[in-house]
Amino acid sequence: MTEVITAESEGLKQATALPGEGDLDLRGLVKRYGKNTVVDHLDLTIPSGQLFALLGPSGCGKTTTLRMVAGLEHPDEGQIHLSGTDITQLRTFRRPVNTVFQSYALFPHLTIFENVAFGLRERRKKDIKAKVSRILETVELQAMAHRKPAQLSGGQQQRVALARALVNEPQVLLLDEPLGALDMKLRRQMQYQIKQIQNELGLTFLHVTHDQEEAMTMADKIAVMNNGRIEQMGAPEELYESPRTAFVANFLGSSNLLEGEVRGTDGDVVVTEVVGQQVRVPKDRVHSAHQSVFVGVRPEKIHVVEHGTAPDPSENEISGIVLDSSFIGIGTEYVVTVAGSFEPMKAFVQNRSAGARLAPGTPVSLRWQIPFTFALDGHEDPHAGEGSAVGPATGHISVDADEMSARAKHGPRK
């Protein structure tokens, strides 16, 4: 499915991937439903040719943002520019963007071929047959061209929805939780294929998802959204390694956040005191204007050693007592109580060394490299964004109950 595109789509690539052109620019976008502000003064620039993910829990305004770009919702304030042109007032059907809907929204009365040809026919394009066949070949559905959507599996319907949007060569392709209804394995496969298609066509993709793993796997750049605002934006590694807010720290993977106080600086590190122990944080990873901070570290950065092992000056160290440990195949997760902290710390240790697991009650030192430490504003809610997603260690996908029922109600008919 991947190598087919290259030759035929060369012209398309050149036409749409000119640098600087095709940027999608959202300025001060506001959307209210009654008293509820769903999107709150959102500023965002999506550079041409990127696979950009809008990531956030359900209700954070990400889908509303996407629908405003599509023209299916109208912003109360702000502008949307595409390639420098203001498209805020442009009607949906005049915008050079296409959407892959979460429910796929395939036309049940039309064949797969006609579903894909829909946009081309509306714009009275030539060579419809050739274009549709080519895109159906790309998504490996040529054999299904004369079937109706109801005769296809969920994964096939998803690919039809993708082909139906892609065939129009939109300046921006909008993907609204496109893989939400697929099972884990198929979802992985589609993540890869969508990324491949995006790479080869060089189109701008705006991908809305609540699945942090999916966003990190696929996107060049991620904007994490919460309560209608962007919490942080950056490359997946950047967001994961250096979260700026508790929400991002907890929503992307999971984090240990411990209350601490800034005590001073020492060269390019900030020295903090956490539960009576010194923890050093690189200066550029401190995102707080206050004395009080939350000092954070990812569970998988920590190694657990028995108490009394000689310390390493390049590492931070906090001592505690093993409360619980669980074996999860590729690793072991320890829960360690730390004197002076209400919250226990989590450490994820890969099972690389032989030897027994540390039994509950064992006094241990938790150690990690100083560059892995980050510090957040101490006035934040340290649990923000928790429970809305599941960390990569456990790997299940959390789906909100309301989303499930919405899917049951409106999902593709079988």
Add this chain to the structure above:
Amino acid sequence: MALTAAEKRRNWTPYLLLAPMLLWLLMFFLAPMVTLLMGSLQSGSFTEGFNFTFEVSNYVNAIVAYWPWFLRSIGYALVATLCALLIAYPLAYMIVFKAGRWKYILLVLVVAPLFASFLVRTLAWTTILADEGVVVGTLRSLHILSPDQWLLATPVSVIAGLTYNFLPFMTLPIYVSLDRIDKRLIEAATDLYASGFRAFRRVTLPLSLPGIVSGMLLVFIPAAGDFVNAQLLGSVETQMIGNVIESQYLRALDYPMASALSVILIVLIIGLVTFSMRRSRADELL
């Protein structure tokens, strides 16, 4: 091999389960139809008694004598069906897409006339369409009707009555089929460059066709056999086949002729419906 008692019982189970349904069909469908058919092949008179003589000439006589009434019935019913469609579709569309929180109130209003008697409602139209009434007065003042023209006792009033009386049966199926359409399909159409009208033409309308077909059947079939509207709103010139059957049964007391006319009407309606469904391939939609 001998069957055990349990096996014997099991063999009978499907028939026992079907029995109520079969009985129902037998009593309320098959028995009347057979009686009607038998009756239509009888000869004799009310005073001397009717005998079953396989009198096929009843049919010939019925067609020869009454074919204009058949034609008129079919014609009126067709026009009424089309009028009902033209009124009901925009109405149902508005209720589904534009009414918002008034949706269910409007839906109740569509059904509300059915709570009043058919006769009373039809009689009310004699007042509405009367020569001194509002409609005629307005049309005359707009010079659409000249002062020596009227509406009552014309085909117009009969068709208006038919349209009015069967309108809910057109509105409801169309409402259901429109309401069932996933609104996101219309969004998808506009996302794929279809204007509001084009999205209606290519998505909404085709997806509501099943409702249109059911509505047309539900209006055409009873309208073709109706006699109340023609009787109360029409004249001798606008009589429909229902009126003929009614008078043959109740006034002329010619039961064989009335039965033959009924059978012809049934066959005619079934034939027309099947033919037009096949032609428009609408049978695939239901």
